[in-house]
Every structure is written in C-alpha cells, then in structure tokens.
Amino acid sequence: GNESTTLESLQFDFAKIEAATNRFAAENRIGKGGFGEVYKGILSDGQEIAVKRLTRSSVQGAVEFKNEVQVIAKLQHRNLVRLLGFCLEDEEKILIYDGYISPEYAMHGYFSVKSDVYSFGIMVLEIISGKRKGCSSELERVDDIRRYAWTKWADQTPLELMDPNIEGSYSQEEVIKYIHIGLLCVQENPDDRPTMATIAFYLNSPSINLPSPLEPPYFKRSGIEENMVSNNALDSNSISDSINGLSVTKFFPR
The missing domain is CATH 3.30.200.20 (Phosphorylase Kinase; domain 1)
Structure with a gap:
C-alpha cells in the first residue's frame, strides 16, 4: 500500500x-x-x-x-x-x-536548537557566496562551504567569499560581519555556537566585538600554510586592520 x-x-x-x-x-x-x-x-x-x-x-x-x-x-x-x-x-x-x-x-543523532543554528550558519555562508545547492561550482566540486569560508577568513581575505555577481552593491563591513556570524554558527561543538537570540543581538548591533570562530577540526593545510595561519592570521598582534582598504577592527578578534 x-x-x-x-x-x-x-x-x-x-x-x-x-x-x-x-x-x-x-x-x-x-x-x-x-x-x-x-x-x-x-x-x-x-x-x-x-x-x-x-x-x-x-x-x-x-x-x-x-x-x-x-x-x-x-x-x-x-x-x-x-x-x-x-x-x-x-x-x-x-x-x-x-x-x-x-x-x-x-x-x-542528537538534535537541539543549536543544530538549527548550524543550518542557519551554512545558509548565511551560502547566500553570501552565491554557492547554493544545485548550482555547479568550483566550491562544490572541491570542498564544502564551511572549510572554504574558514580558509578565506584565516587568510584575512573574507571578501573573496562574496558572490561576484553582487559586487559593489553591499557594505563590505556588513558582509564581513555576516561571514563572522556564519562561522560562529557552524562551529563543531554545539556549545560554542551562539543562540538565535544572541545572533539577533549581533545582527542588530552596529558595533560589537564578536568572539573568534574556532577552526573546523578536519581543516588541513600544508605545513607552510599552517605556519602562516598560526603565526599570522590567528595571531592577535599581527591581524591586519585593513582588507581591501577597509577597517575591520570591529570584527576580527583582537
């Protein structure tokens, strides 16, 4: 039947x-x-x-x-x-x-509100990158959005994640903030992810110091790249204040 x-x-x-x-x-x-x-x-x-x-x-x-x-x-x-x-x-x-x-x-098989937060984060990163399900792209062939977004973040080039089709029609500062929030939502440990109430607070606060997103556990780089990330991008003393001439002090962890 x-x-x-x-x-x-x-x-x-x-x-x-x-x-x-x-x-x-x-x-x-x-x-x-x-x-x-x-x-x-x-x-x-x-x-x-x-x-x-x-x-x-x-x-x-x-x-x-x-x-x-x-x-x-x-x-x-x-x-x-x-x-x-x-x-x-x-x-x-x-x-x-x-x-x-x-x-x-x-x-x-554990499901909680933090599982929804994870899904929300993936969705945010996909919308920003324009790399939605069902579209053939280099990202989908090579890697997943979480790892791809983290790579750009660690390399201090988060704006490279942006969908080129909407270039120039957005506030760079806002986009970096959304990418930061997206990465916080897709952290491996549910306890590290913000609640939806906290996310709403982040989104509605024009100036706020966000916590640093944690590196995905399966993220692998070559030894040279790894050293560059640990000595450079993730070193709070050497994080650049400028990406494409943009001040990102608010969003990059210090």
Missing part, C-alpha cells in the same frame, strides 16, 4: 551514493562513531548530502532498518534535518540526509 510506495520513493541505488561520495573517499569523511561513518557528498543534480553508512556488523536487520526509515520519514518536521532516503543493498545499510545536517546529528 502507501507505506511500501513511500519506502520505494526513498530508496537510493548504492552506485549513486558511491558516486556522490567519490567511493566513500577519506577526504569526504566528516565523522565516525560506533554506528559507522558519515560522509559528505554531492548528488548528480548538485544537491549536497550527508551519508550515514552503518557498520556491516550492525545487529539491525533489514526489516528493522526499513521500519526505522519509515518512522523517521513520518516524524519529519520542517525545522528538523531532512532525511532524503536510504540504501539497502547486500550488506550496506545507509541513510541519506540533506546537506545542512549538523555534525552532532550526523554522528550521534
């Missing part, structure tokens, strides 16, 4: 998931737990996804797994992480989520 139709519409081919994650490449792995591993991926239509691959030794059988998928699909709320589907082939048991998934939900 209806239930089997719903399940069929949620089923993904393993080959499609393998292609989306570049055969579960190590650089696409964003988390690991007792249940298995979580990877980021991009579907052929450009949609970003989070792929939760359960360990083969998982005691959960195929029927139980399908039942769980059905329950998750029925309980979905517009503010919650969206389950796009599942894959059940041979020994593989995989859940596919919308790409806005927060690390703690992907790895442990």
Whole structure:
C-alpha cells in the first residue's frame, strides 16, 4: 500500500551514493562513531548530502532498518534535518540526509536548537557566496562551504567569499560581519555556537566585538600554510586592520 510506495520513493541505488561520495573517499569523511561513518557528498543534480553508512556488523536487520526509515520519514518536521532516503543493498545499510545536517546529528543523532543554528550558519555562508545547492561550482566540486569560508577568513581575505555577481552593491563591513556570524554558527561543538537570540543581538548591533570562530577540526593545510595561519592570521598582534582598504577592527578578534 502507501507505506511500501513511500519506502520505494526513498530508496537510493548504492552506485549513486558511491558516486556522490567519490567511493566513500577519506577526504569526504566528516565523522565516525560506533554506528559507522558519515560522509559528505554531492548528488548528480548538485544537491549536497550527508551519508550515514552503518557498520556491516550492525545487529539491525533489514526489516528493522526499513521500519526505522519509515518512522523517521513520518516524524519529519520542517525545522528538523531532512532525511532524503536510504540504501539497502547486500550488506550496506545507509541513510541519506540533506546537506545542512549538523555534525552532532550526523554522528550521534542528537538534535537541539543549536543544530538549527548550524543550518542557519551554512545558509548565511551560502547566500553570501552565491554557492547554493544545485548550482555547479568550483566550491562544490572541491570542498564544502564551511572549510572554504574558514580558509578565506584565516587568510584575512573574507571578501573573496562574496558572490561576484553582487559586487559593489553591499557594505563590505556588513558582509564581513555576516561571514563572522556564519562561522560562529557552524562551529563543531554545539556549545560554542551562539543562540538565535544572541545572533539577533549581533545582527542588530552596529558595533560589537564578536568572539573568534574556532577552526573546523578536519581543516588541513600544508605545513607552510599552517605556519602562516598560526603565526599570522590567528595571531592577535599581527591581524591586519585593513582588507581591501577597509577597517575591520570591529570584527576580527583582537
């Protein structure tokens, strides 16, 4: 009946998931737990996804797994992480989520208001960069928005994140502030993220010293670049007061 139709519409081919994650490449792995591993991926239509691959030794059988998928699909709320589907082939048991998934939900199934804050931060960074889901771009092929935004921030070139199509039609100072807020929202540890009330306060305060965003845990650079970042961009004594001639004293941590 209806239930089997719903399940069929949620089923993904393993080959499609393998292609989306570049055969579960190590650089696409964003988390690991007792249940298995979580990877980021991009579907052929450009949609970003989070792929939760359960360990083969998982005691959960195929029927139980399908039942769980059905329950998750029925309980979905517009503010919650969206389950796009599942894959059940041979020994593989995989859940596919919308790409806005927060690390703690992907790895442990924990969901809180701070998970919504994470999604909000990703959305802010995507809007600023013009790199939305479904559009083919260098960013989506190479990396994810969080790492890309952090790179620009650490290199003291946050305005390079901006969508070139709207260049000149915005306040540079405001944009740097929004990027800063976005990076605070997507920090790995939920406790480090601001609340939505705090975000509203940040947005409405014309002059405020924001805390420094923390580096994503999976962020990797070459040794030379790493030294440049630690000795330069993240050293409070040597942070430049000017980016493209703009004073950013308010927003860069001191």
